[in-house]
Amino acid sequence: MSSHDPDKVKDLYHTLHSHLPSEPALRVKTIENLLVEKGYLDQQTIDNWIEVYSEDIGPKRGAQVIARAWLDQEFKQRLLTDASEAIDDYGFLGKATAHLKALENTDSVHNLVVCTLCSCYPFSLLGMAPNWYKTAAYRSRAVREPRAVLKEFGVDLDDQVEVRVYDSTAELRYLVIPQRPLGTEDYSQQQLAGLVTRNSMIGTDRDLAKNMGG
Amino acid sequence: MDGIHDLGGKQGYGKIDVDEAEQAFHARYEGVGWTINQTTRAPGMSIDWWRHIRELTPPVDYLTRPYFDQWAMTQLIAMIDTGQLNLDEVLSGDITPLHASPPGMSIADVHRATQKAGVRFDRDVEQSPKFSVGDQITTRCYSVSGHTRLPGYAQGKIGIIHERHGAHLFPDACAQGDERAEHLYSVKFNSQTLWPEDKQTNNWIYIDLWESYFVD
Numbered sequence: 136m137s138s139h140d141p142d143k144v145k146d147l148y149h150t151l152h153s154h155l156p157s158e159p160a161l162r163v164k165t166i167e168n169l170l171v172e173k174g175y176l177d178q179q180t181i182d183n184w185i186e187v188y189s190e191d192i193g194p195k196r197g198a199q200v201i202a203r204a205w206l207d208q209e210f211k212q213r214l215l216t217d218a219s220e221a222i223d224d225y226g227f228l229g230k231a232t233a234h235l236k237a238l239e240n241t242d243s244v245h246n247l248v249v250c251t252l253c254s255c256y257p258f259s260l261l262g263m264a265p266n267w268y269k270t271a272a273y274r275s276r277a278v279r280e281p282r283a284v285l286k287e288f289g290v291d292l293d294d295q296v297e298v299r300v301y302d303s304t305a306e307l308r309y310l311v312i313p314q315r316p317l318g319t320e321d322y323s324q325q326q327l328a329g330l331v332t333r334n335s336m337i338g339t340d341r342d343l344a345k346n347m348g349g
Numbered sequence: 350m351d352g353i354h355d356l357g358g359k360q361g362y363g364k365i366d367v368d369e370a371e372q373a374f375h376a377r378y379e380g381v382g383w384t385i386n387q388t389t390r391a392p393g394m395s396i397d398w399w400r401h402i403r404e405l406t407p408p409v410d411y412l413t414r415p416y417f418d419q420w421a422m423t424q425l426i427a428m429i430d431t432g433q434l435n436l437d438e439v440l441s442g443d444i445t446p447l448h449a450s451p452p453g454m455s456i457a458d459v460h461r462a463t464q465k466a467g468v469r470f471d472r473d474v475e476q477s478p479k480f481s482v483g484d485q486i487t488t489r490c491y492s493v494s495g496h497t498r499l500p501g502y503a504q505g506k507i508g509i510i511h512e513r514h515g516a517h518l519f520p521d522a523c524a525q526g527d528e529r530a531e532h533l534y535s536v537k538f539n540s541q542t543l544w545p546e547d548k549q550t551n552n553w554i555y556i557d558l559w560e561s562y563f564v565d
């Protein structure tokens with residue numbers, strides 16, 4: 136049972152801070168060893184979690200969903216109506232995506248996702264969040280100067296384009312549907328998926344035509 | 350809690366490292382920090398109490414220590430708090446192993462666990478929602494020392510109800526062990542109502558907020 140006692144927690148931080156090694160990798164190793172010795176964790180489990188989130192669960196999943204939405208109007212409508220239901224077609228529904236909302240970019244609207252209070256992210260669809268998404272710089276600035284943030288990412292928005300920043304304060308998670316680049320009429324679903332960047336599904340990338348190559 | 354975690358709109362944090370290598374983990378310990386959190390959380394522990402433990406990270410550590418190093422520490426404290434580990438054994442290093450350890454997880458087990466973690470937070474409640482789409486609301490100036498999901502930058506501000514989401518578990522109460530749900534809304538704020546210095550008229554900030562966060 137949890138104590139729900141913040142004072143107890145503050146004392147624990149204080150006590151453990153001076154007890155554990157300071158260097159991050161060493162501190163995590165010490166905690167890992169404690170949990171392994173206690174029996175909560177083993178090396179095989181750690182290796183497999185790292186492998187799954189490095190190889191299988193990542194932005195390629197999201198890209199697959201976006202590419203289908205570009206090709207299949209009915210699927211796109213389902214994605215916009217209930218994104219959790221739609222991604223379940225692929226078995227992608229899971230960690231942090233039970234209340235997923237899709238946000239569609241258009242010529243006149245650009246969407247950007249942030250979590251100012253922690254680092255909420257649709258893990259089962261996009262995998263591990265980038266480090267920058269979790270930094271104080273991104274979390275503080277995305278809601279205050281989104282256009283300056285976008286500019287740093289190389290997205291130069293016309294003043295006429297409306298910016299919508301979504302701060303993930305509840306258990307809803309957000310997926311940006313970027314615009315399909317012009318000139319991709321002949322592309323297969325797989326080729327289209329290859330154009331979709333992780334950042335474009337968070338909203339820090341916009342024009343995907345640059346990925347079309349020669 | 351008006352803490353260091355409440356970063357929205359704070360100034361002085363500098364540029365974003367937009368050239369970071371795009372990979373899941375940049376060092377093994379990051380993957381270990383992630384795994385610890387995905388596999389050892391006590392059954393029934395609320396995400397809200399966990400987040401509050403995370404928010405209670407000493408401010409200097411919060412801003413300077415790497416993310417997964419902080420997550421590992423937060424989870425260690427959560428496990429001591431729930432009694433999954435004893436502080437004395439952590440300090441002395443004299444660990445008493447569990448009678449029955451959870452079995453190791455295969456690749457398929459990890460996939461199953463990820464899917465199983467898709468838990469829902471909406472609940473049926475008897476109360477009807479007080480607000481409708483298009484209504485103007487004012488958020489409260491909310492001085493609570495505990496957990497809340499009303500960001501500081503959106504307190505005492507006027508917004509418009511953009512969408513209703515039904516009732517979801519209310520974090521402020523859940524973090525104190527009182528599991529109850531309340532109507533949740535997506536509220537849109539014009540950037541100029543949040544940041545008077547903003548010259549742009551077409552920046553909108555959408556925030557998911559519970560009914561208790563609004564002035565009646």
